[in-house]
Amino acid sequence: YRGKVQLLPRVSHPLRVQLLHEDDLGSAFRLLLDAPAGAYNVVPDDSLTTEELAALLGQWSLRLPRGPHAALLDVAWRLGVSAFDGDWGRTLGYPAQVAGNAKLRGLGWAPRFTTRETVLATRG
Secondary structure, three states: OOOOOEEEEEOOOOOOOOOOOOHHHHHHHHHOOOOOOOOOOOOOOOOHHHHHHEEEEEEOOEEOOOOHHHHHHHHHHHOOOOOOHHHHHHHHHOOOOOEEEEEEHHHOOOOOOOHHHHHHHHOO
């Protein structure tokens, strides 16, 4: 997410991202070392749209049809100007939103940082 432009696929739904702060991940892992076996979703309580993310990072966001989007990402990746290639871009059109886990909350865990705060912390 360090570039000046976010190249996004043109889709009919809002694209959202969830970003978990490393301190929250660490606290969840520590808690889960002694937790009952099972699956736990370790996620923040919120998400941002890609437009909100771009605004926080001072970026432009450009939506392109899916085919040209993936092809342009491949070129940008090969040139070293994008951290993401076309394969990653194709999956962006179908973002996964993870719901928090009541089992994990029942153990007393909650994230301390929002997605917005996590983005701001990574900006430096």
